[in-house]
Amino acid sequence: xxxxxxxxxxxxxxxxxxxxxxxxxxxxxxxxxxxxxxxxxxxxxxxxxxxxxxxxxxxxxxxxxxxxxxxxxxxxxxxxxxxxxxxxxxxxxxxxxxxxxxxxxxxxxxxxxxxxxxxxxxxxxxxxxxxxxxxxxxxxxxxxxxxxxxxxxxxxxxxxxxxxxxxxxxxxxxxxxxxxxxxxxxxxxxxxxxxxxxxxxxxxxxxxxxxxxxxxxxxxxxxxxxxxxxxxxxxxxxxxxxxxxxxxxxxxxxxxxxxxxxxxxxxxxxxxxxxxxxxxxxxxxxxxxxxxxxxxxxxxxxxxxxxx
Amino acid sequence: xxxxxxxxxxxxxxxxxxxxxxxxxxxxxxxxxxxxxxxxxxxxxxxxxxxxxxxxxxxxxxxxxxxxxxxxxxxxxxxxxxxxxxxxxxxxxxxxxxxxxxxxxxxxxxxxxxxxxxxxxxxxxxxxxxxxxxxxxxxxxxxxxxxxxxxxxxxxxxxxxxxxxxxxxxxxxxxxxxxxxxxxxxxxxxxxxxxxxxxxxxxxxxxxxxxxxxxxxxxxxxxxxxxxxxxxxxxxxxxxxxxxxxxxxxxxxxxxxxxxxxxxxxxxxxxxxxxxxxxxxxxxxxxxxxxxxxxxxxxxxxxxxxxxx
Numbered sequence: 175x176x177x178x179x180x181x182x183x184x185x186x187x188x189x190x191x192x193x194x195x196x197x198x199x200x201x202x203x204x205x206x207x208x209x210x211x212x213x214x215x216x217x218x219x220x221x222x223x224x225x226x227x228x229x230x231x232x233x234x235x236x237x238x239x240x241x242x243x244x245x246x247x248x249x250x251x252x253x254x255x256x257x258x259x260x261x262x263x264x265x266x267x268x269x270x271x272x273x274x275x276x277x278x279x280x281x282x283x284x285x286x287x288x289x290x291x292x293x294x295x296x297x298x299x300x301x302x303x304x305x306x307x308x309x310x311x312x313x314x315x316x317x318x319x320x321x322x323x324x325x326x327x328x329x330x331x332x333x334x335x336x337x338x339x340x341x342x343x344x345x346x347x348x349x350x351x352x353x354x355x356x357x358x359x360x361x362x363x364x365x366x367x368x369x370x371x372x373x374x375x376x377x378x379x380x381x382x383x384x385x386x387x388x389x390x391x392x393x394x395x396x397x398x399x400x401x402x403x404x405x406x407x408x409x410x411x412x413x414x415x416x417x418x419x420x421x422x423x424x425x426x427x428x429x430x431x432x433x434x435x436x437x438x439x440x441x442x443x444x445x446x447x448x449x450x451x452x453x454x455x456x457x458x459x460x461x462x463x464x465x466x467x468x469x470x471x472x473x474x475x476x477x478x479x480x481x482x
Numbered sequence: 483x484x485x486x487x488x489x490x491x492x493x494x495x496x497x498x499x500x501x502x503x504x505x506x507x508x509x510x511x512x513x514x515x516x517x518x519x520x521x522x523x524x525x526x527x528x529x530x531x532x533x534x535x536x537x538x539x540x541x542x543x544x545x546x547x548x549x550x551x552x553x554x555x556x557x558x559x560x561x562x563x564x565x566x567x568x569x570x571x572x573x574x575x576x577x578x579x580x581x582x583x584x585x586x587x588x589x590x591x592x593x594x595x596x597x598x599x600x601x602x603x604x605x606x607x608x609x610x611x612x613x614x615x616x617x618x619x620x621x622x623x624x625x626x627x628x629x630x631x632x633x634x635x636x637x638x639x640x641x642x643x644x645x646x647x648x649x650x651x652x653x654x655x656x657x658x659x660x661x662x663x664x665x666x667x668x669x670x671x672x673x674x675x676x677x678x679x680x681x682x683x684x685x686x687x688x689x690x691x692x693x694x695x696x697x698x699x700x701x702x703x704x705x706x707x708x709x710x711x712x713x714x715x716x717x718x719x720x721x722x723x724x725x726x727x728x729x730x731x732x733x734x735x736x737x738x739x740x741x742x743x744x745x746x747x748x749x750x751x752x753x754x755x756x757x758x759x760x761x762x763x764x765x766x767x768x769x770x771x772x773x774x775x776x777x778x779x780x781x782x783x784x785x786x787x788x789x790x791x
Binding site: 185201319323419420454458461 | 635
């Protein structure tokens with residue numbers, strides 16, 4: 175397993191290089207001159223302008239710029255924003271907010287999603303099943319931003335159950351509503367995946383064996399069937415982290431949470447190259463690591479899978 | 483010229499014999515599908531939306547952004563029943579345009595982009611997946627690594643960065659930006675499918691009779707490998723439509739004077755507390771469209787999956 179993990183980690187290197195280079199080229203192509211944009215209306219003296227350009231390596235050719243950036247990255251230096259803030263520090267500051275949001279969303283997805291899935295899967299074709307299926311389909315179909323605004327309007331503004339925006343009330347209160355909104359669609363997918371695989375596994379021979387040797391129904395469902403139904407759900411939870419990143423840009427904006435999604439959104443508005451590349455690199459790294467973790471988890475969940 | 487002809491006839495005969503199984507699978511699926519009300523409901527919704535996208539003049543006499551009068555801006559509909567609400571069944575928007583007409587015209591962009599992105603990604607996926615699966619070795623390694631790079635960037639995040647980099651774009655730009663990150667999963671699927679059939683007897687027969695690589699790929703492998711990829715692509719048109727609206731909403735997708743549900747929702751975001759109907763109408767249409775694709779997808783998947791019978 176460790177050899178497998180090491181090989182996968184090595185395979186991540188070219189992917190990470192490719193992705194950062196791709197983003198770097200795009201940011202390089204961003205229209206407008208960031209230094210002049212920073213100065214605003216006032217014309218900069220030529221010497222100051224040149225010094226600034228040199229300081230941010232903007233006068234080097236693209237490949238040299240990228241090389242210098244990578245070199246810094248290996249030293250843990252994510253570069254600086256144009257007003258001198260360290261991008262690494264920026265990520266470190268906003269990271270906790272996004273992590274809290276992610277944890278809240280995951281709890282909702284796992285607890286509500288799997289409960290609904292098990293409930294529907296054990297009663298396939300019944301009223302509960304139909305209701306869960308219908309409800310989750312609608313939850314998947316509503317775009318995140320529409321859901322965010324509707325939830326903010328009804329649950330926070332009119333009913334006053336949750337804070338409208340900001341992080342003043344801390345975890346969990348400030349994160350419940352945004353977390354639920356980000357989780358809604360994935361919660362639907364988790365419920366449906368659990369339902370389908372559970373219903374399929376309930377017909378398996380080993381379940382019949384377990385029932386006929388007199389095990390209590392509860393134990394059959396939880397220990398035998400559910401554990402085997404977890405594999406697709408875990409795969410999904412690993413790959414959906416990409417969806418979560420996009421969702422966090424929207425939700426952090428609407429609920430005014432100063433997390434990573436919010437920062438990347440602000441950076442895109444003012445075309446702040448170092449911040450965009452830094453955050454995207456960080457996100458891609460998380461995404462790839464999550465996918466690796468999922469593959470390793472297979473081995474824990476399913477003893478038949480062994481990595482050489 | 484006689485040889486390739488014989489090659490074709492023989493290989494096609496073999497292929498036809500082999501296609502017998504999938505053909506009856508599709509027939510079975512159809513027999514299952516046409517008895518499902520969900521299938522018909524979503525088909526009707528999709529037909530209505532397509533008609534709205536193709537011929538908006540059938541639904542409204544007004545053009546896009548036509549007869550707008552700021553003096554009549556943000557007038558809520560007089561009744562929630564659109565048939566009883568007089569001149570402006572959906573009220574008027576922030577510019578004083580008839581909201582019903584605007585919402586009807588807003589259908590075209592998401593539907594066109596949804597299908598264009600799907601077809602573009604399908605074309606990329608089929609080409610790259612076939613090459614990589616058929617040739618193996620270095621073309622496979624190269625294509626797979628490129629796929630990995632693009633797979634590392636989630637659809638919305640990638641499209642967001644690309645569209646910010648090139649702010650002057652129309653529908654074509656949005657299609658390219660979404661298509662750029664949408665082909666990866668399909669390429670991986672296609673590669674797997676091609677690998678599964680590339681050593682089949684009918685492929686070897688065709689090769690033995692002198693068919694070239696291109697001919698084998700186009701005439702023998704493609705028809706037998708494309709079905710699952712095509713189904714996947716069509717079932718996810720709704721996802722693309724949702725992403726397109728999100729980009730419009732974030733302000734990096736289409737820009738005024740384009741009309742789309744996403745842009746209408748963007749305009750509604752600042753005033754939705756006082757004028758919730760501005761959020762409601764495009765949101766409901768968008769949701770219903772995405773929903774119909776999802777439901778259709780569910781029905782088709784269930785019908786194709788014999789374990790569910």
